[in-house]
Every structure is written in structure tokens, then in C-alpha cells.
Amino acid sequence: MKKIPVGISSCLIGEEVRWDGGHKHAGEVVDALGKIFRWVPVCPEVAVGMGVPREPVGLYGSADQPLMLGNESQTDWTVRMRNYALRRVKELETENLCGFIFKSKSPSCGVQNVPVYKAHGSRHSQPGRGLFADAFLKRHPLIPVADEDELRDLKVREEFIARVRQASAGDGV
Numbered sequence: 001m002k003k004i005p006v007g008i009s010s011c012l013i014g015e016e017v018r019w020d021g022g023h024k025h026a027g028e029v030v031d032a033l034g035k036i037f038r039w040v041p042v043c044p045e046v047a048v049g050m051g052v053p054r055e056p057v058g059l060y061g062s063a064d065q066p067l068m069l070g071n072e073s074q075t076d077w078t079v080r081m082r083n084y085a086l087r088r089v090k091e092l093e094t095e096n097l098c099g100f101i102f103k104s105k106s107p108s109c110g111v112q113n114v115p116v117y118k119a120h121g122s123r124h125s126q127p128g129r130g131l132f133a134d135a136f137l138k139r140h141p142l143i144p145v146a147d148e149d150e151l152r153d154l155k156v157r158e159e160f161i162a163r164v165r166q167a168s169a170g171d172g173v
């Protein structure tokens, strides 16, 4: 059976692209789903030239329009990341993605509950969304998305598979 194309944050399939040179292989999720999905990996932070290893970034300011800044240096990556995200989510249309699995809590990839700090050094945060995930969801609001944490729940995983299959059949997108 032909596998269904689904986008995924690269670190979840074991690519060593994280800020510390490691990965976040989510074996229990991606090994099961990899039998029916064909992965289209994306690492926005490597793609914008942050390098591996790199200074970790975070979101700062307002939850609606956060800035992406280096956690120590406060280097501003916001424009570079937003421009990349707009371009890449458009390019991904050629892949006919039927779903996307994002890394949870990432300032680039997180779809929900990513901390947005008021200012550097602040311990207070609001829940926000990673800049790449935000661009993807705005351009493709009907494509099913989830993060790996949600998909550890078998019921949620089955529902996600059903939504992706529906999108693949042309019913949902």
C-alpha cells in the first residue's frame, strides 16, 4: 500500500539537529506511524542557518506576535524564521502533505503551549505557538496536525490516523 506523505519535525525521527547536537527520536510514535506514513522531515532552525550545535532560542514578548531570540545573546532570529517559514510552507504544497507531526513545546515547531516570556530573564510566560508551526497552520488550516506528546495516547493516535487518511482521500483538505 502506498504510504501517505506526512510532514514531521526532523528531530522526532532521530535526526541529530537539536541545539545540543542530539535528537528527540519519538520511537513509540514514529515507528508505528512510519508503517503507513512517508515522512517529509523539516528542521526550521537548521534551515535558517542556526547550525548544530547552536544557542537555544526562545519566544519573547506577546503571545500573538512573539520575537524569536537567542536565550543568552538575544540574537534576533524573528524575521529570518518568519521569512523561511512562509517560503517553506508554500514549497511544501508540492509534497501534498496530508498531516504534520510537530515537536512539542519547541519555539519553532510547537503547535500549542510553547512558553512566550515577557522579557529576557523573566520567569513568567504565556502559552504560544512556534513560528514555523504558526505559519504552517495559517497556510494549511485543514491539514491535520499533532505533536508527539498527544500521539502517545493511543486513542488520539487512532483519531489522527483517521483524519490523515481522510485528507489523503481528498475528503478533509
Ligand code: SF4
Binding pocket: 009, 010, 011, 012, 017, 018, 019, 042, 043, 044, 045, 046, 103, 106, 108, 109
Ligand atoms: S523541534 Fe523543530 S527546530 Fe527544533 S530541532 Fe526539532 S525539528 Fe529542529
